[in-house]
Amino acid sequence: MNEILLLVLAIAGVFSFACTIALISLGTIIDRFPLGDESNRKRSFSSPIESTRIAVVVYWALFIIGGYALIQESKVAMIIGITTLFSGILFMFTALILSFAVLSAMRRRKNSMESPLLHTSLPSPGPVSTPTETVERAPKKHYRKPVSNFMIDAMIRRE
Secondary structure (H helix, E strand, O other), rough: HHHHHHHHHHHHHHHHHHHHHHHHHHHHHHOOOOOOOOOOOOOOOOOOOHHHHHHHHHHHHHHHHHHHHHHHHOOHHHHHHHHHHHHHHHHHHHHHHHHHHHHHHHHHHHHHHHHEEEOOOOOOOOOOOOOOOOOOOOOOOOOOHHHHHHHHHHHHHHO
């Protein structure tokens, strides 16, 4: 049984090492991503690269503690080790997904700021009515709040 757990521990270690390298490189990319006015930006422990490094150090500390608990002969210690390793790997996977989402959002924001004309489209022409066919539309109700106007128009739209 211990051989299987050691094999799983080795596989988790390789996965963790690869995810660590990817997470640190994503943190570096996010930290160096141009945001415009860099003079007001302060580098501290809350900057992406530093917080990523802190998260990686905490992860590896938990990995070592979980690996040590997994090797122990006690069933309680093995359960604690498996739980610690599993939660750590889920944390690493979640951090990677979040980093990719942040980088994607930053790129999308930068692209929309650089070229706003690419995202706009020309209005499509409405249906052409013939002289024999007349369509009368009821006047739209306008409410006091513009958000409610937008939401009502979106729900009523039948396209």
